[in-house]
Amino acid sequence: MTTTLERTLKLVGDRWSILIIRAALRGVRRFDDFCADLGIARPILTNRLRRLVDGGVMAKEQYQAHPPRFEYRLTPAGIALSPALVAIIRWGEHHLADGEADIVLVHAACGTELEQGFWCRHCSTTFGPTAIRGVPARDRTGP
């Protein structure tokens, strides 16, 4: 009984992986930069990076040959995690904020705080979480 969600959580469901991915989205690429940026211990960073690479979320690329040096960057699958990341960050900012230091995510073009919703392209409408159903992929009957 290993659902996809369980496998997802095994991959990114720990305190560090999400922080690593956020750092990567901000442009951090190198081992020591992750270390300094996150304050993560090196052995754990080694471990998490390997797991993320194995899971297809990040890719390890050699960026110079002679002293062989590597950088870690997000794959398209990793970048596709950003809506999840944003949703988590937004939830924290709204429900766990404690004072001044907090950050609001805004539409870069105009500075308005973004909203996140579900969109049905068939009905051309947005809707909330109560209007969601989960159906097995194979016997899906929708249009």
Place this chain on the structure above:
Amino acid sequence: MTTTLERTLKLVGDRWSILIIRAALRGVRRFDDFCADLGIARPILTNRLRRLVDGGVMAKEQYQAHPPRFEYRLTPAGIALSPALVAIIRWGEHHLADGEADIVLVHAACGTELEQGFWCRHCSTTFGPTAIRGVPARDRTGP
């Protein structure tokens, strides 16, 4: 250096909390039902439920007095986690799926697979993750 995201992850960033919240969204309320539904060990369930209650995600309510029995249900803050949950589930289904048993989230009204985007109410437009900026809450200047 404890960001809100770090505190969020301390609260729900482990393998079980998210699964507990999903079960709660499906209507599971009682201790043993969580146990059976998730296959979680009892001490860990005790621990997680306490943490979620302390964190304001779930509420513990006595539903009968004489053998004092409790049920755990999501608070509004807990229900507000569903966009994050949906984003994570969707990511897993698209990037980690392995075959038949998977589930697709659809708009209940019509059965179309839902999409999830960012919406700017000022610009009346949807946009992708690259158009997001994070700004400190206090010196936000947007309209």
Place this chain on the structure above:
DNA sequence: CTCAGTCAGTTTCGAACCAGAACCCAGATG
């Protein structure tokens, strides 16, 4: 009344995971 069963935990104890510090190694730099 006795016996089995339910519900919500707590106890016990070995396995896994964590953080920090020290160490290693290849090349570049001085």
Place this chain on the structure above:
DNA sequence: CATCTGGGTTCTGGTTCGAAACTGACTGAG
């Protein structure tokens, strides 16, 4: 040569996890 840098690995204690068994308050059947 000595030192520095990037990218790790090893070692050490401490915390946390998780499976199974135990507790304890009750309920319902016979």
